[in-house]
Amino acid sequence: MTQTLADLQTPALVVDTEALEANLAAMADRWPGATLRPHVKAHKTTALAHRQAAHGHPGFTCATIREVEGMVAAGLGQDLLLANEVLDTRRLGTLVDRGARVTVAVDSPETVAAAAAGGVREVLVDVNVGLPRCGTAPTEAGALADAARARGLQVRGVMGYEGHLQALPDAAERARLTEGCMALLLAAHADVGGEIVSGGGTGTSAMNPWVTEMQAGSYALMDSVYAAAGVGYAQALHVLGTAVSVAPPRGEMPGYAVADVGLKALGMDHGNPTIPGCPGASGATGGGHVWFCSDEHVTFAPAADAAPVRVGDRVLVVPAHVDPTVALHERMHLVRGDEVLDTWAVDLRGW
Structure with missing residues (x-):
């Protein structure tokens, strides 16, 4: 299946x-x-x-x-x-x-x-x-x-x-x-x-x-810090999240969304992750400015030119530092577009 x-x-x-x-x-x-x-x-x-x-x-x-x-x-x-x-x-x-x-x-x-x-x-x-x-x-x-x-x-x-x-x-x-x-x-x-x-x-x-x-x-696999340095390799790895809460604009407060990719899923020593447009991943919503990360969440303001984020939407997050991010996960899923092709164990993690 x-x-x-x-x-x-x-x-x-x-x-x-x-x-x-x-x-x-x-x-x-x-x-x-x-x-x-x-x-x-x-x-x-x-x-x-x-x-x-x-x-x-x-x-x-x-x-x-x-x-x-x-x-x-x-x-x-x-x-x-x-x-x-x-x-x-x-x-x-x-x-x-x-x-x-x-x-x-x-x-x-x-x-x-x-x-x-x-x-x-x-x-x-x-x-x-x-x-x-x-x-x-x-x-x-x-x-x-x-x-x-x-x-x-x-x-x-x-x-x-x-x-x-x-x-x-x-x-x-x-x-x-x-x-x-x-x-x-x-x-x-x-x-x-x-x-x-x-x-x-x-x-x-x-x-x-x-x-x-x-x-x-x-x-x-790459990360956002290396991408910013222009080293010439494509961003292959993302942390897939789900939008679990969305707040519309209220007065002077802009709208924002919250996805379930927090500190326990990201290496944070190089700073906040980014949420790009995620081309090629048809099951994901993209584009946004990250405000902050907490234990289980990333809070971000969706990009003005992006489709509105709805509760339940998938969000692709780029970590700032790939090495500690991968070490926090038990497996990685190989995908082509929206299709999951294979799953690999992150079997060298731990001590």
């Missing part, structure tokens, strides 16, 4: 299959084969990772041990990078003993010791290239690599994430600053050695020729 958008319980993640496939193909054309190491933290879905593998990418980036375990269980353990520091790698070592290839990021003697103690055999030296998060100083990377080799670890190279630049709206400025970050990473690589220079993301994927592998993830 064919399902449509009207049959889905809301809030629900819906993914436009044509936009998704166009995004996967475009990134694979720009970064073919092993030069792209897709970051699964953006979608946490092994079915989607299989689609990325079908586009020719043998290796993946993960953010959590749970993601690594899930990818191995799904038959995608050929070459996994855990691009985060962890201090207990025993679960990763078990995967390595069973035949998976797992590399972990290290940025301190403590994380080197943890990798060796837990049975991980390969590491990348994580270098701070400007984002004040993890990463050793570029001038200390070589000594850390020597310490890792002294513990019997294979040092595959370096990684450095220019995450603070990914969504800068001025593309020229983003490119200029990316070059500076990569100069730091390449200097560290000269001291560390190895075949890999890993980094980047969706926002710098068109302007970072210095890495040997690109760690982009959001390009597959």
Whole structure:
């Protein structure tokens, strides 16, 4: 029996299959084969990772041990990078003993010791290239690599994430600053050695020729912040909601509507979601300015040129940050227009 958008319980993640496939193909054309190491933290879905593998990418980036375990269980353990520091790698070592290839990021003697103690055999030296998060100083990377080799670890190279630049709206400025970050990473690589220079993301994927592998993830599904930065990929993912209340204009108070897509269905760290015109989704009403989100609701003023919103109408909402939005949902529905074609479990969520 064919399902449509009207049959889905809301809030629900819906993914436009044509936009998704166009995004996967475009990134694979720009970064073919092993030069792209897709970051699964953006979608946490092994079915989607299989689609990325079908586009020719043998290796993946993960953010959590749970993601690594899930990818191995799904038959995608050929070459996994855990691009985060962890201090207990025993679960990763078990995967390595069973035949998976797992590399972990290290940025301190403590994380080197943890990798060796837990049975991980390969590491990348994580270098701070400007984002004040993890990463050793570029001038200390070589000594850390020597310490890792002294513990019997294979040092595959370096990684450095220019995450603070990914969504800068001025593309020229983003490119200029990316070059500076990569100069730091390449200097560290000269001291560390190895075949890999890993980094980047969706926002710098068109302007970072210095890495040997690109760690982009959001390009597959996209969000409003990346769209505003003009990164060139289509919005494939929306959170489908239902208008549950509508208030007409009263005096100086404009009319507004309320849909059931609130804080518990959206990643809000990058700001409010948007409600666009939603072309191609015949079962959805579109267009509106978001006022605010509360626990279970988004309150918005319908666009003046849009059809009036009625109670029961479907509303497509674009999250500002795709990664934490997806992690809040158990499944995503693949759609073409109004038709639901398939449902994928978001099976890498949780810890």
